[in-house]
Amino acid sequence: YFFSKIMYGKDRLTKPLLRMRNGKYDKEGDFTEVSWETAFDVMEEKFKAALKHDLEANKGKPPEEIVSTVGMFGSGQWTVWEGYAASKLYKAGFRSNNIDPNARHCMASAVGAFIRAFGSDEPMGCYDDLEHADAFVLWGSNMAEM
Structure with a gap:
């Protein structure tokens, strides 16, 4: 999906x-x-x-x-306000520091691969590069669905 x-x-x-x-x-x-x-x-x-x-x-x-x-995995798609409210609820309300974004788990393998392949923890290039490309290769993407 x-x-x-x-x-x-x-x-x-x-x-x-x-x-x-x-x-x-x-x-x-x-x-x-x-x-x-x-x-x-x-x-x-x-x-x-x-x-x-x-x-x-x-x-x-x-x-x-x-x-x-007690603990909670938050969302990488939270707004700043949602993250702030969740942090206050857990740290002040429940007296727990066990709150973590799902991004740490979701992106861990991608970051590891970026570091091994490129020596950096982020993808190479930028949007400006698109204007200079003759072809694009999209792996695992269906542009009609994006």
Whole structure:
């Protein structure tokens, strides 16, 4: 899929799936379709349990020894304001520094390849080069879909 059609894929999930056994969440259970309310209730329960555990485990510790069991992968497409809000929520609200952009994982292999191939962590060239090219080679791209 490419971005503009991803919302209409026939195999796109439209309802949450949760690992269930005997009608309850079970980490070893089978994926079962559940209501959004059930999915959010389970997420809330697990998140609150992790935060409670962190509070108890960190009681009396100096700041440099505090650990957190909650974290979040953010989006490389966030606006500055969304990233700021997420950072404040996690760092001030949940007392966790475990927030990271997905870009670190998404681009890690590309950056490694750029460094090996070109000695730089970014693609070579610039838009000005397009005016001087006789041909373009696009790998893995469908320009009609972009």
